[in-house]
Amino acid sequence: xxxxxxxxxxxxxxxxxxxxxxxxxxxxxxxxxxxxxxxxxxxxxxxxxxxxxxxxxxxxxxxxxxxxxxxxxxxxxxxxxxxxxxxxxxxxxxxxxxxxxxxxxxxxxxxxxxxxxxxxxxxxxxxxxxxxxxxxxxxxxxxxxxxxxxxxxxxxxxxxxxxxxxxxxxxxxxxxxxxxxxxxxxxxxxxxxxxxxxxxxxxxxxxxxxxxxxxxxxxxxxxxxxxxxxxxxxxxxxxxxxxxxxxxxxxxxxxxxxxxxxxxxxxxxxxxxxxxxxxxxxxxxxxxxxxxxxxxxxxxxxxxxxxxxxxxxxxxxxxxxxxxxxxxxxxxxxxxxxxxxxxxxxxxxxxxxxxxxxxxxxxxxxxxxxxxxxxxxxxxxxxxxxxxxxxxxxxxxxxxxxxxxxxxxxxxxxxxxxxxxxxxxxxxxxxxxxxxxxxxxxxxxxxxxxxxxxxx
Numbered sequence: 254x255x256x257x258x259x260x261x262x263x264x265x266x267x268x269x270x271x272x273x274x275x276x277x278x279x280x281x282x283x284x285x286x287x288x289x290x291x292x293x294x295x296x297x298x299x300x301x302x303x304x305x306x307x308x309x310x311x312x313x314x315x316x317x318x319x320x321x322x323x324x325x326x327x328x329x330x331x332x333x334x335x336x337x338x339x340x341x342x343x344x345x346x347x348x349x350x351x352x353x354x355x356x357x358x359x360x361x362x363x364x365x366x367x368x369x370x371x372x373x374x375x376x377x378x379x380x381x382x383x384x385x386x387x388x389x390x391x392x393x394x395x396x397x398x399x400x401x402x403x404x405x406x407x408x409x410x411x412x413x414x415x416x417x418x419x420x421x422x423x424x425x426x427x428x429x430x431x432x433x434x435x436x437x438x439x440x441x442x443x444x445x446x447x448x449x450x451x452x453x454x455x456x457x458x459x460x461x462x463x464x465x466x467x468x469x470x471x472x473x474x475x476x477x478x479x480x481x482x483x484x485x486x487x488x489x490x491x492x493x494x495x496x497x498x499x500x501x502x503x504x505x506x507x508x509x510x511x512x513x514x515x516x517x518x519x520x521x522x523x524x525x526x527x528x529x530x531x532x533x534x535x536x537x538x539x540x541x542x543x544x545x546x547x548x549x550x551x552x553x554x555x556x557x558x559x560x561x562x563x564x565x566x567x568x569x570x571x572x573x574x575x576x577x578x579x580x581x582x583x584x585x586x587x588x589x590x591x592x593x594x595x596x597x598x599x600x601x602x603x604x605x606x607x608x609x610x611x612x613x614x615x616x617x618x619x620x621x622x623x624x625x626x627x628x629x630x631x632x633x634x635x636x637x638x639x640x641x642x643x644x645x646x647x648x649x650x651x652x653x654x655x656x657x658x659x660x661x662x663x664x665x666x667x668x669x670x671x672x673x674x675x676x677x678x679x680x681x682x683x684x685x686x687x688x689x690x691x692x693x694x695x696x697x698x699x700x701x702x703x704x705x706x707x708x709x
Contacts, residue, residue: 254274254275254276254277254380254382254408254598254599255271255274255275255276255277256270256271256274257269257270257271258271267638270638272422273408273409273410273422273423273424273429274380274382274408274410274598275382275406275407275408275424276382276406276407276408322423322425322428322430322443324550324575324577324591325385325387325552325573325575325591325592325593326383326385326409326423326425326430326593327421327423327430327432327441327458327459327460328458328459328552329432329439329441329456329457329458329459330456330457330458330459330462330473330517330533331456331497331501331502331505331512331515331535332456332457332473332495332497332501332517348478350478350479350480351476351477351478351479353478353479353491354474354475354477354478354479354493355475357474357479357491357493357521357526358471358474358475358477358493360521360526361467361470361471361474361521361526361527361528362467362471363526364525364526364527364566365467365471365527365565365566366467366561366564366565366566367564370563370564370565371467371468371471371565372468373564373602373603374415374468374563374565374602374603375414375415375603376412376413376414376415376602376603376604376607377411377412377413377465377466377600377601377602377603377604378410378411378412378413378599378600378601378604378607379409379410379411379465379597379599379600380408380409380410380411380597380598380599380600381408381409381411381595381596381597381598381599382406382407382408382409382595382596382598383406383407383408383409383423383425383593383594383595383596384404384405384406384593384594384595385404385405385406385407385425385591385592385593386404386405386591386592387589387590387591387592388589388590388591389589405425405426406425406426407423407424407425407426408423408424409421409422409423409424410422411458411460411465412604412607412611412612413461413466414604414607414609414611414612417434417436417455418433418434418435418436418609418611418612419433419434419457419458419461419612420432420433420434420611420612421433421458421460428443429443430442430443431443431615432458433612433614434455434456434612435455435609435612435613435614436455436609436612437455438454438455438614439454439455439456440614440615442615454504454505457469457473459533459552459554462531463531463554463556463568463571463573463595464527464528464556464559464567464568464571465567465568465597465600467565467566467567470519470528473495473517474493474495474519476495477493477494477495477517477519478493478494478495479491479492479493479494480492480493480494482523483520485520485529485530485555486529486555488522488523488524488525488529489522489523489524490520490521490522490523490529490530491520491521491523492518492519492520493518493519493520493521494516494517494518495516495517495518495519496514496515496516496517497512497514497515497516497517501515502514502515509539509540510537510538510539510540511537511538511540512535512536512537513536513537513538513547514534514535514536515533515534515535515536516533516534516535517531517532517533518530518531518532518533519531519532520532525559527556527559527566527568528556528568529555529556530553530554530555530556531553531554531556532551532552532553532554533551533552534549534550534551534552535549535550535551536548536549537549537550544581545581546579546580546581547578547579547580547581548577548578548579549577549578549579549580550575550576550577550578551575551576552573552574552575552576553573553574553575554571554572554573554574555571555572555573556568556570556571557570557571558570558571558596562600562601562602563602565602567597567600568597569596569597569600570594570595570596570597571594571595572592572593572594572595573592573593573595574590574591574592575590575591575592575593576588576589576590576591577589577590577591651672651681651683653674653675653676654672654673654674654675654681655672655673655675656670656671656672657670657671657672657673657680658670658671659671659688660682660684667685667688668684668685668686668688669682669683669684669685669688670682670683670685670688671683
């Protein structure tokens with residue numbers, strides 16, 4: 254994954270930190286040398302203006318990419334997963350199918366690291382890459398659907414903070430989708446849209462349940478029932494089934510559509526106890542003037558390459574296949590299939606400094622205007638560069654000190670600061686010939702803004 258882009262304007266200039274790492278092969282396909290690739294990337298970014306995006310061919314491709322990113326790259330599960338650290342429910346007064354499911358979930362918890370390791374995780378950051386491909390809408394009931402030969406490549410960065418705070422940024426072939434949850438509201442938004450695609454109550458991201466977040470997966474399947482066994486990729490697996498309740502479906506439905514059913518299946522290996530395959534199927538009815546149109550979406554994810562990260566067993570690769578059916582009195586039968594191959598490059602737990610501000614929704618969802626679509630990415634990009642230069646000049650850092658007040662002379666010159674040591678509560682006086690306030694510039698001093706390329 255490429256994280257830095259060389260400075261194309263100055264040979265001695267600092268490299269630019271990419272907000273979202275991209276696959277190396279995607280970057281190498283932009284030209285014959287590094288300078289040309291970066292120049293092509295900047296040219297593409299400057300082309301993402303309203304007049305360019307309104308052109309029919311470009312608009313059609315953006316809509317196609319957005320369809321892929323919403324349906325395959327960032328789908329949400331319409332369930333409120335239990336929050337907190339508890340992953341245990343008593344089996345008393347449960348049916349044999351429900352009791353068996355709870356036993357299988359306990360085996361899964363043990364296989365992914367055990368309660369102590371899972372409960373020690375309070376936040377995580379995941380960096381990965383994806384390859385997506387899709388077929389055209391195929392009319393009729395024929396199950397043979399040919400996928401397009403070209404792959405859409407991209408990368409993503411995913412942040413999560415226990416219990417209900419998460420944010421996903423996904424870029425595929427130049428189209429970016431940001432979705433997240435701040436604990437009270439979930440949203441999904443494209444960089445090429447001015448309004449959100451969907452908002453609602455907090456819901457988990459499906460990608461978490463593809464082997465990335467064992468605790469949320471276990472909490473969700475605690476209410477499931479065991480319905481049988483099946484062989485998946487040579488592995489004997491137990492099948493756990495979970496149906497969404499009518500109350501949940503009604504809460505997730507809107508004035509123009511109704512969720513008729515949403516069913517989830519988990520296939521757990523009898524040998525290892527790990528989740529091998531995750532499926533969900535949803536039937537949705539859209540109300541139109543000509544009549545109801547039904548959309549049935551089925552997604553199947555196969556996980557592999559389980560590896561331990563800080564004593565937690567995480568799936569580092571897999572493939573998701575999504576099939577979409579459209580039918581009804583006002584629509585001919587159509588079928589479309591999409592696939593995503595994904596690989597996890599980096600996983601880290603318990604991220605220091607990851608605050609709730611990182612999960613703030615876009616400006617148009619807030620009561621107070623906030624003219625950005627992603628939270629403070631420019632500062633995240635600047636900090637590694639500033640830190641490297643400071644280390645070069647042997648700078649001494651006072652970590653976890655909070656500046657409380659300025660030391661001002663009678664002539665109005667600032668001569669230092671009063672700071673609080675947050676570790677022991679002591680006050681300190683710092684004298685200085687020059688004092689610099691790193692507020693993020695005008696944007697952070699007066700209103701929340703950012704100068705990140707993807708936001709301008």
